[in-house]
Amino acid sequence: MHYCVEGQAKSFELIPEPRTVAINHDAAVVLPYVGRITENAGDADAANVWAGQIADDIEAATGLRWDIAKGSRWQSFITLSIADRTSAEVVGNNALEHHEYRLTITQDGISVIGGDAAGLRDGIQTLRQIIRQCAPTLPALSITDKPAYRTRGYYLDATRGRVPTLDWLKRWVDKLCLYKYNQLQLYVEHTFAFDDMSETWRGTSPLKPADILAFDEYCAARGIELVPSVSTFGHLYMALRTHELRHLGEFPEHADRPYSLIERMEHHTLNITEPDAFALSCTLIDDYLQLFRSRKFNICGDETFDLGKGRSKPEADQRGAATMYADYISRLCAHLSDQGREPMFWGDIAVEQPEILERLPKHVTLLNWLYAPDVTDEKVRLVAESGARQYVCPAVWCWNALLPRLDWAWGNISRLAQYGQRYGATGLLVTDWGDFGHINDPRIAIPGMIYGAQCAWDPQWAAHTTAAQTELDRRISMVEYGDGTGEFVAALRDASHQAAFGWFNIVRYVELDSGDSSLNTDVRDSIRIDDDGGAQGSPYAKLIHGSTTVHEARAHLLTWLKPNILRWAEANKTLGSDIVRLGAMGARAATYDAGAVRGNVLQPLLIAAEGQRLFNELGMCLAMREGVVTEAEVAGDVLSLPDGFSRQVARGLEQWFEAYAAVWRTVSAEAELRRIAEVVWGCADLLRS
Structure with missing residues (x-):
């Protein structure tokens, strides 16, 4: 979507995309430097939280704090209300259904009217997305919209x-x-x-x-x-x-x-x-x-x-x-x-x-x-x-x-x-x-x-369209991540394709050992799901389920996964490029809350990408340990693996986990973080044995 500001085109996107949007492409509406929001949602929002959301977004985008009021006597540039079901609002073409809303932005002001409280709330979220991307100069438009699923x-x-x-x-x-x-x-x-x-x-x-x-x-x-x-x-x-x-x-x-x-x-x-x-x-x-x-x-x-x-x-x-x-x-x-x-x-x-x-x-x-x-x-x-x-x-x-x-x-x-x-x-x-x-x-x-x-x-x-995902990825990149190129989610998508050896199979490998060097037959028999490299339906399913020792079961599991494991060097090279792209786009984030993109989004993504790089190397080391691949097979285009490579990966896993744990604690209680630690440290110990 686009509109014109002083002869220059300006773009914005809305998620979910409204069903009916009419934009005056040659007009723009400037938010007053002193403004007020009047909300009349009754008991549905007695504390005026929704008006506060808009005021917060205006302040984040412009530095100006707007007033909030309720009632019919206050002069306001933004009015938020629920349609009176007995008034002209529900007559003829103006009728608003339950869960429906109408948003209008004109030179005279901004109005959000909901067919009910749910419709009003959703219309307010549409306005917030516009403010976040466009303030202080908004597009002149009219939107009428409602959801398919209530x-x-x-x-x-x-x-x-x-x-x-x-x-x-x-x-x-x-x-x-x-x-x-x-x-x-x-x-x-x-x-x-x-x-x-x-x-x-x-x-x-x-x-x-x-x-x-x-x-x-x-x-x-x-x-x-x-x-x-x-x-x-x-x-x-x-x-x-x-x-x-x-x-x-x-x-x-x-x-x-x-x-x-x-x-x-x-x-x-x-x-x-x-x-x-x-x-x-x-x-x-x-x-x-x-x-x-x-x-x-x-x-x-x-x-x-x-x-x-x-x-x-x-x-x-x-x-x-x-x-x-x-x-x-x-x-x-x-x-x-x-x-x-x-x-x-x-x-x-x-x-x-x-x-x-x-x-x-x-x-x-x-x-x-x-x-x-x-x-x-x-x-x-x-x-x-x-x-x-x-x-x-x-x-x-x-x-x-x-x-x-x-x-x-x-x-x-x-x-x-x-x-x-x-x-x-x-x-x-x-x-x-x-x-x-x-x-x-x-x-x-x-x-x-x-x-x-x-x-x-x-x-x-x-x-x-068959390109719907690509288009939505572009919009998410712009709306959520502030990436003007629209490529952020595409880079994340590409990074996710570089998992040559993932957590699912790391846990399987470790837990095939009951803890006393005996085979955990429950874990062995659970390897039946196609997702994430499971063996069901493959010739290796019978081999895995017929295993009688830990080494035998692990070797059959890794043999099944071998084609993907051997991608490790190529996958890590691509993953490194994706990390660079994500970091660069995050650094350029141009949103009302660019700091949050860099701190709250890049942080976990970069830690995750680094962890996956190490997991890929771990898969290769374990496959060598079990005799599934030789060093020559693993190295491929790599000139040679450095001496002590397994110990190097073990140290990397331990260092990575400390960073991962610190990020965990920014959004989660300590809880059962130790369970992940035990798997990661167990793998590091195996690489040294």
């Missing part, structure tokens, strides 16, 4: 190793608000300080009731519904390892096994035939829901892999695991419904066993998570045909990686948003996970989060 949510992992600080959570909500998200859920397993469960959450820097109360208030003031979400059925690994609660697990005899990042994703299911199991689930629900104003509650209920395989096997043999699952989920949903709450749960088990769909209560929302980059509409259609209410849930694809997989995120989010619209999904919930210790800095998810913002607002936007 619920546009973000799901943030706060339990698998990383617990965000309250300060950073507030900053993230500010960003979600700017891009018009209106729901947020925090994923919690063991990282909340429930009464009488200290054995579960000790040493994890848990969130506390006061944190939730303060955060709920902060979210609500910005038009974002904070929905409680806690694991109540599966994913109870830490609770089921405690002395007090281990008897509630399917395999209590495994509670004293060494901690494993992989096993915690595999074995974590409640034994629902144990009389105290339902009481535990209800306690988690009842204690947690009291802290939220939302009437929704996500009981999770996903990936109950061990159901019917351990202590509950006799009952599963009689009734069937699918029936047991459906009955337990239904009981939990009924428990919530009896308290006037609206239950939600993850739909993976129900979708994989459609007979469960027929048994589920009809008043719940199924969260249909589907993460394949080339996802089809099959399971979205299946749920729609069952009559169940659903959110479609794509992913930002950052887990188990230092750098984001932007191509996979775009393919997944853009497709699933279109399917959800086609089959009547009531919401879109973008997920951001932290498997295997949550090595991914939450800030690297920003492009994926913005993909979700655009696609939830207008799913068909992504279908307009």
Whole structure:
């Protein structure tokens, strides 16, 4: 988009892109040096937070602080209001629907009118983006706009190793608000300080009731519904390892096994035939829901892999695991419904066993998570045909990686948003996970989060052209990163392609050893996923699963990964160029908050890129250690590897981790950072052995 200022063209971009924009390309509107914002949003924004957002942006862009007022008697250059449904505003062509807004910028002033509070809030965010890029001289324009999905949510992992600080959570909500998200859920397993469960959450820097109360208030003031979400059925690994609660697990005899990042994703299911199991689930629900104003509650209920395989096997043999699952989920949903709450749960088990769909209560929302980059509409259609209410849930694809997989995120989010619209999904919930210790800095998810913002607002936007991702990357570079060249996200995308050996496979390699030089067969058997170099479907799957020793399993894993590992030198050369490009573009950032781009964006990205460079070298060293490749193969175009190269990589990993830990602490509590340290240091030790 562009307009003219004193004969010179000036550009700006809006994300999500509005549906209807009329720009007077030959006119510009100068913000007064003394101005006032009048907001009349009633109880929807009693504290005038939205007007304050605009005042903050004007001050950041111009250095001038505007006044704020409410009521009809004050002279104001900017007015913010909700349409009177009985007035001329809703008559004929002027009608504004719920969630719709109209923004006008003229020489006489600026007006944002919402069809309701949600519409007003979203219109204000559009104005803020314009002010941030254009102030003090704004384009004269008129925008009428509304979203495709009324619920546009973000799901943030706060339990698998990383617990965000309250300060950073507030900053993230500010960003979600700017891009018009209106729901947020925090994923919690063991990282909340429930009464009488200290054995579960000790040493994890848990969130506390006061944190939730303060955060709920902060979210609500910005038009974002904070929905409680806690694991109540599966994913109870830490609770089921405690002395007090281990008897509630399917395999209590495994509670004293060494901690494993992989096993915690595999074995974590409640034994629902144990009389105290339902009481535990209800306690988690009842204690947690009291802290939220939302009437929704996500009981999770996903990936109950061990159901019917351990202590509950006799009952599963009689009734069937699918029936047991459906009955337990239904009981939990009924428990919530009896308290006037609206239950939600993850739909993976129900979708994989459609007979469960027929048994589920009809008043719940199924969260249909589907993460394949080339996802089809099959399971979205299946749920729609069952009559169940659903959110479609794509992913930002950052887990188990230092750098984001932007191509996979775009393919997944853009497709699933279109399917959800086609089959009547009531919401879109973008997920951001932290498997295997949550090595991914939450800030690297920003492009994926913005993909979700655009696609939830207008799913068909992504279908307009095959170059949609490239175009959105350009806009994100300009709007979010202040990069006038529009190339910042493209450089980040290219950097993410240079992962020759990633965190996922580092953890696999390390944890194949149970800790006593014996083979961890659970870890061996978990190597079944195609994503990130998994072996399922390859000839190496049989070899890996048939391994009987640690060395044998590691060698087969690395042999499968060998073609990618051998890219290490080329990948690191390209990665070095990408680091230079990102640094240069960040240094030139021209936004209202250029300092934040350099400090809060470049910092984690540069640390992540350096870590990936070292991981690539680590993969090569481990492959040599296991005899999978020779030094001649590894060196390739490199003249020769220096003497003591493995020790050099070990030292690099240890130095890098100290810098990584310092960056971790800028946005996260200490939590379980030690889990990542143990893997990194373990690899360094192996390189010296």
